[in-house]
Amino acid sequence: MFILLFFVYFSFDAYLDSSLAFIGLTKNDLVFRSDYSRHDPYRLAIIDSLLMHPMTSIDCALSMNEDFWDGSQKKMLGDLIRLYGFDLAPMNGSLFEVLRDCHNMIAGATGNAAAEMARVFEELIIFTPEPTGSIEEEKAYERKYDSLVNYLSQYAKEIDYKSIFGAALTLLWALDDFSVTNIQLPNNRMNVDGVSGSLLYYKETDFGRVVIGDSGNNTYSGEFAVIIDLGGNDVYNMGEQKGCIQLVIDEAGDDNYQGGDYSIACGRFGVSMIIDNEGDDKYEAQNFSLGAGVFGIGILIDHAGNDRYFGDTFTQGAGGFGIGILRDDEGNDTYEGALYAQGFASTYGVGILGDGEGNDHYLIREKYLDEIRYLDHYLSMSQGFSIGFRPDLSAGIGLLLESGGNDYYVCDIFGQGASYWYGLGAIVEKGGNDNYVAYQYAQGSGTHVALGLLIDETGDDNYVAKGVSQGCGHDLSLGLLFDQQGSDTYAAFDLSQGAGNANGIGILIDEAGDDAYVVKELHNTQGYGDFRREYGSIGLLMDLAGDDHYTSGGNQDFWQKGKYGIGIDWY
């Protein structure tokens, strides 16, 4: 169970001790504190534990990956809910009884401030693509930002998360015993508003409209609480979810899911689930979509097929004050988003994108300019990323969990196992020859008291980034890139490949394979730690085997960059 942290022995452990000794350090020096700033009530307890024992975050990420894939969906969700300190026992009953119970549980859970809270959170999350035109405009936004965060901080605690999460868990338990193959209903010619094609069942209930479609092609438009479709190539025109419960089960066919904001498995002050069992499907929506939890839980599960996912902001496994999961078990899939996507978490959130077998593409489009740093680079904040509202609200846990295949990851600023302000962001890649391309703050990068990890277990991988990447910890953060097998290529310009900055810890560990490590700036890469706040940041590049190439040294060699940085090739 990943909540219980303990040291698992990795083969690099002994080498870690020996490597650190060369710069006068021990593993006990690899620590942070959880109280550099005021502890806000929305910080997940596990983040504190990981900051105090940052190296255990490797085990934590790996355990979360194992737990995500091993066992049932209800176990998967139960594990995540326990991160919030809730130990919930789901209610029993038939699916329809459960739906009614869940509706009732959620109806009283959202409090009076829900509508305003949604507006505030949306204002904080949704960016405009147009650059800020003046300093006055910038400062006006800063004041507004402060007031929005204060509002969130004050009122978000009024939500009864336990009830909403309990409803989601109960629903998943009920689905475990539910099979669409058991549905035997005569075909009825029914005219139902918003549906075309043959239906087997339709009812208006106190928790919303329920419809069961047959195995032909159907089109569903509008608001439904439950859609169960037995097959065919279906079209779902899904509007903004208004009810507190939504469930879609599609048994087969190449389906097309279309929606705007807050649609396609977006749990907002409620629960929304889509389970698609077969077919090459297309999911296309905008913001807060495709497995998004906003003060609620949104789960999108696609069991098979070559699928395509398109969204903009807060999409494809994104959680803020809630849990968002997108799980795709098989097929060669394409994921495309623009911001806060593909395993993203905001405050009090867990966001997971889990993909099983297949060669997949993860792309973050260049849409929202990073105008603080660049005139021509764009914020991604995606692909195993988490960010809070500094300095008032902590981040959460954003994970991208990949089981296999040769995968391609592309983003720009912030992503690919990165985090900002009291959070954890990670990619766990089990296998395949993977390509990671990013510009900055990526590929195992922690920024401002946070933990960013990229763990790749097997395959010949390519890592390309400009800087503050590939195992870089900035400002009391851990950035860690851990590649266990394969002949890999690491390319960066500066402050990367085991670089600690502003009292951060940056570590790159490669356990096997013939690897190439290439950098432009020698002085702050490949085992470098700078000196801030009157003490050193820690940087370590450690390669345990293979015939390797370095810009900084050679095989069976070590080198120091300042007092607190070291690169070592052990064998």
Place this chain on the structure above:
Amino acid sequence: MILCLLLLTAADIDLETLYDEATTRLVSFQAVRDSAIEEFVRMGKDPSTSDTTIIFLVSKFDTKSSIARHTLKDILKEIGTSAVKWIVDKLDYRGSDGEARSLKQSLWVLGEIGGAEIVEPAARFIDDESWAVRSGAFTTMGKSKSYEAIHFVLNGLMDTVAPVRKSAYYALSEIATEREFLNLLDGLADDYYGVRYAALSGIVRLNPQPALLLAELGDDESKNYFVLSVLAGIETDYDSLHVISAFSPATRKAFYDILPDRVLVRYLKHETHPLLKTYLNKKIWVQECE
């Protein structure tokens, strides 16, 4: 009177605008930002506008913005000692919430300005309930580089919070005399590397007799490493140590760093650790090239 108030209001508005420009985070307005910072420094140094400017800047110490905190520090450091009085005047204001941002900023900026006059004000906070404030107070005393702080600094060496001990040892490293040599020596065996390195730096600054340090070599490998690292930082011509083979590889590496080049070949013959053999070979190669 009314005219004065109007002028003051106008000045405030100008300062606020200038402050917004100086703290902009937008890269497209970098030139505006640089110019505003320069203007603040100019006004802070100009006797006719100095007080108003510094008071205004100090009033912003409670900011939540990281870039604003750094900008304020940079401006006031550039203005220099004339800012100290106004910062000290407001030192008791911790800030608008429990974070004590204003107080921490005050201590930071005082340290960056430096000088003996900051010791007494900072000393008021060495027992503060907030470890971050205690840490800031000790760092400030170190930045003063004034031995007047020694009595206060010694109080922090046993603090239970590692970053506070680090700051106290940093301060000690900056102001210690031979009288505090043993205190610094204790720091070499601390649990926290920030302390060990601060102690190392302080001892190197004292430039003690090598024999005093060699006597400290023993079973504690970590301490051995730092003792030898001190020797690497001071002038020494020590070329034989019979217990070398008993040292860990990391400590042997620290030892090789204090050896004169002429004896490295002798040690290379006996070294068995592959990484250290490479290390010695590289040192010898560099020496031959030179």
